[in-house]
Amino acid sequence: MKTNTPYIFExxxxxxxxxxxxxxxxxxxxxxxxxxxxxxxxxIYALTDKNxxxxxxxxxxxxxxxxxxxxxxxxxxxxxxxxxxKLPTVRLFVxxxxxxxxxKVESVEAELVFLIRTKTGKWPAHQNEIHFNNLFIPTGxxxxxxxxxxxxxxxxxxx
Numbered sequence: 618m619k620t621n622t623p624y625i626f627e628x629x630x631x632x633x634x635x636x637x638x639x640x641x642x643x644x645x646x647x648x649x650x651x652x653x654x655x656x657x658x659x660x661i662y663a664l665t666d667k668n669x670x671x672x673x674x675x676x677x678x679x680x681x682x683x684x685x686x687x688x689x690x691x692x693x694x695x696x697x698x699x700x701x702x703k704l705p706t707v708r709l710f711v712x713x714x715x716x717x718x719x720x721k722v723e724s725v726e727a728e729l730v731f732l733i734r735t736k737t738g739k740w741p742a743h744q745n746e747i748h749f750n751n752l753f754i755p756t757g758x759x760x761x762x763x764x765x766x767x768x769x770x771x772x773x774x775x776x
Contacts, residue, residue: 663768721757
């Protein structure tokens with residue numbers, strides 16, 4: 618089990634679109650995401666506001682496509698999209714998992730959301746749903762703990 622260092626970005630949201638992307642690890646503006654964020658391996662992503670984890674998701678799509686889909690949806694077909702899409706800026710953390718299948722990634726995602734609830738006493742403010750399963754325990758819990766520490770370390774150090 619390995620947990621890679623996350624990719625970290627600051628996103629500016631305007632009119633339900635990503636208007637600007639800052640790569641916080643490189644400390645520069647970028648025009649678009651690059652591989653592996655554009656690849657079709659599974660990814661876990663988390664969003665934070667200034668001090669809190671507000672959303673956790675998983676996808677096999679490129680991050681660009683997943684974000685665009687969640688930002689543009691308006692409830693016409695029953696899905697209203699991301700609850701956080703009205704925020705002017707968010708911080709995006711992304712982890713790529715080449716060796717994990719959907720069940721493993723969803724397990725880590727659910728364990729991370731539950732860990733946030735356990736540590737803070739609250740569910741992430743803009744979380745819509747999670748998919749629990751017990752097929753990847755205790756590894757999913759261990760990966761979630763590492764991810765949680767990576768996020769909270771950066772929040773505490775304002776990185």
